[in-house]
Amino acid sequence: MHTIQPKENRITVLGLCGSLRPGSYTRMALQVALRTAQEAGAETRWLDLTEYQWMFCDGTLNENRLPPQVERLRQEIQQAHGLILGTPEYHGSFSGVLKNALDLLDGSELKGKMVGLISVAGGALGGIDALNGLRTICRSLHAWAIPEQVAIPEAWKVFDEKGAVQNTALEKRLQEVGHQVVQYARLHVSANLLT
Ligand SMILES: Cc1cc2nc3c(=O)[nH]c(=O)nc-3n(C[C@H](O)[C@H](O)[C@H](O)COP(=O)(O)O)c2cc1C
Numbered sequence: 001m002h003t004i005q006p007k008e009n010r011i012t013v014l015g016l017c018g019s020l021r022p023g024s025y026t027r028m029a030l031q032v033a034l035r036t037a038q039e040a041g042a043e044t045r046w047l048d049l050t051e052y053q054w055m056f057c058d059g060t061l062n063e064n065r066l067p068p069q070v071e072r073l074r075q076e077i078q079q080a081h082g083l084i085l086g087t088p089e090y091h092g093s094f095s096g097v098l099k100n101a102l103d104l105l106d107g108s109e110l111k112g113k114m115v116g117l118i119s120v121a122g123g124a125l126g127g128i129d130a131l132n133g134l135r136t137i138c139r140s141l142h143a144w145a146i147p148e149q150v151a152i153p154e155a156w157k158v159f160d161e162k163g164a165v166q167n168t169a170l171e172k173r174l175q176e177v178g179h180q181v182v183q184y185a186r187l188h189v190s191a192n193l194l195t
Contacts, residue, residue: 011042011185013178014080018087018098019120020050025155026120028163029174030086033116033150036178037084042185047076047083049101057103070104077105081185082114083143084177085134089119089127094134102137110143114185116177117149126153144188146180148173 015034019026038044052069061070077083087094115138119127128151138145150173152158158167165171 011082011182011189012080013037013042013044013082013084013181013185014047014076015044015084015086016047016098016101017049018085018095018101020097021088024088024120025152025159026086026088026118028159029118029120029150029152029155029165030084031163032165032171032174033084033086033118033178033181036175037082037182040179040182042082042182045076045080047073049097052101054097054100055104057100061104061106063106073101073104074106074109077109077113080113081189082116082181083110084116084118084181086118086120087127087130087134089121089123089130092129094119094127094130098134099137102141105141107141110138110141112188113143114181114188115143115145116181117145118152118174118177119150120152120155122155124153126151144184146177146184148176148180150174150177 015030017027017030034044087098117131117134119130121127131149131151135145158165160166
């Protein structure tokens with residue numbers, strides 16, 4: 001694959017939402033974190049999985065003839081310094097669509113990148129197990145999952161119809177995820193420029 005390295009002069013942060021549902025609360029939560037990343041000076045982009053013609057990872061991808069959507073997915077992530085992953089809690093874990101997207105990577109795209117983690121659940125227990133699973137995947141992909149994370153229980157109570165968070169403490173924690181991804185990505189890039 002032709003890999004494109006991140007431009008060093010400006011931090012780029014991608015938002016990747018593991019829910020395809022119109023009106024997704026996960027997307028709303030990610031938007032809060034991504035907005036803060038932008039305010040912290042990063043260029044932010046959505047990696048919108050609803051725009052992809054999906055295929056399942058069946059373990060037979062030919063690196064010399066990648067389907068265009070896989071090539072695009074890999075390049076988008078390769079070009080970023082950081083990623084904020086948002087997932088709905090599905091049956092005690094992260095969503096299949098997010099796992100499949102991560103399985104379509106060749107494993108190098110997230111190496112050394114900062115990752116913020118957010119989960120959204122319908123139930124009162126929140127999505128901690130989804131976050132723990134994603135943290136393990138980050139380790140496997142050699143990414144730096146930042147310590148700050150947010151699991152939102154009973155998401156239907158938390159957002160208004162415009163996607164605004166109705167709970168100030170929660171909003172601050174989402175903002176902190178966005179802020180820290182930029183802050184640590186910046187430190188990481190600076191450290192790599194030192195000789
Ligand atoms: C297949 C499926 C499984 C779910 N499993 C759980 C679960 O284990 N725990 C929970 O609290 N909510 C569960 N929910 C509810 C979702 O977490 C909730 O609807 C959430 O808002 C979905 O995210 P979204 O709004 O971004 O689409 C499940 C929903 C679906 C569709």
